[in-house]
Amino acid sequence: AQSVTQLDSQVPVFEEAPVELRCNYSSSVSVYLFWYVQYPNQGLQLLLKYLSGSTLVKGINGFEAEFNKSQTSFHLRKPSVHISDTAEYFCAVSSASKIIFGSGTRLSIRP
Amino acid sequence: DTGVSQDPRHKITKRGQNVTFRCDPISEHNRLYWYRQTLGQGPEFLTYFQNEAQLEKSRLLSDRFSAERPKGSFSTLEIQRTEQGDSAMYLCASSSSVRGRETQYFGPGTRLLVL
Numbered sequence A: 001a002q003s004v005t006q007l008d009s010q011v012p013v014f015e016e017a018p019v020e021l022r023c024n025y026s027s028s029v030s031v032y033l034f035w036y037v038q039y040p041n042q043g044l045q046l047l048l049k050y051l052s053g054s055t056l057v058k059g060i061n062g063f064e065a066e067f068n069k070s071q072t073s074f075h076l077r078k079p080s081v082h083i084s085d086t087a088e089y090f091c092a093v094s095s096a097s098k099i100i101f102g103s104g105t106r107l108s109i110r111p
Numbered sequence B: 001d002t003g004v005s006q007d008p009r010h011k012i013t014k015r016g017q018n019v020t021f022r023c024d025p026i027s028e029h030n031r032l033y034w035y036r037q038t039l040g041q042g043p044e045f046l047t048y049f050q051n052e053a054q055l056e057k058s059r060l061l062s063d064r065f066s067a068e069r070p071k072g073s074f075s076t077l078e079i080q081r082t083e084q085g086d087s088a089m090y091l092c093a094s095s096s097s098v099r100g101r102e103t104q105y106f107g108p109g110t111r112l113l114v115l
Helices: none
Strands: A003-006 A010-014 A019-021 A023-026 A032-038 A044-050 A056-058 A064-068 A073-078 A087-094 A099-101 A105-110 B005-007 B010-013 B019-024 B031-037 B044-050 B053-057 B065-068 B075-079 B088-095 B110-114
Touching: A003 A087, A003 A099, A010 A019, A019 A105, A023 A032, A023 A087, A032 A064, A032 A073, A044 A056, A044 A064, A044 A073, A073 A087, A099 B044, B005 B088, B010 B019, B019 B088, B019 B110, B031 B075, B044 B065, B075 B088
Parallel strands: A010 A105, B010 B110
Antiparallel strands: A003 A023, A019 A073, A023 A073, A032 A044, A032 A087, A056 A064, A064 A073, A087 A099, A087 A105, B005 B019, B019 B075, B031 B044, B031 B088, B044 B053, B065 B075, B088 B110
């Protein structure tokens, strides 16, 4: 069975500081990995995805993530955050049909 | 590409009533998914269709829930005899089954409140 663990439920950070949101997954088969962002009262927007190839994946809004197979991790990073990055971030894994989501990390930006 | 749309965006109903939600996927996508998201949690898979065939259903989908996709385009999710525990955001997503295009794109969701 597949599962996703987001290690931090909340991450407060000052504006223009770097941030890392941690994600670990478990799966017995090859997987696809995703990060989605959800702004208040909205649906999910795809930030980035790893399907194959380069382990460093760049996404929208200046975010990037690195797939580490040996550590079964897919951490999300941004070198300098902005107030507009305040949102809930979900790590997710998929192998065939459905996506399994983590419980989310709430990113709050302090001015 | 107009994205995935869902209707209504919000629904308030009384316990025991039936509700129906609609999802229109991205036009060229043949797969359609339903998820449920409760407050403070990530979305949980309910069911998915490839074209008009319903290929998988979660055990979360009780007998009171039914989903259809009669012509392989839009889909409806009906909840009969609603209960307060059904209050949640219901999300629809679509994707293509073509290899390399498995990414699911989500709609804005329908927020259901059962009083």
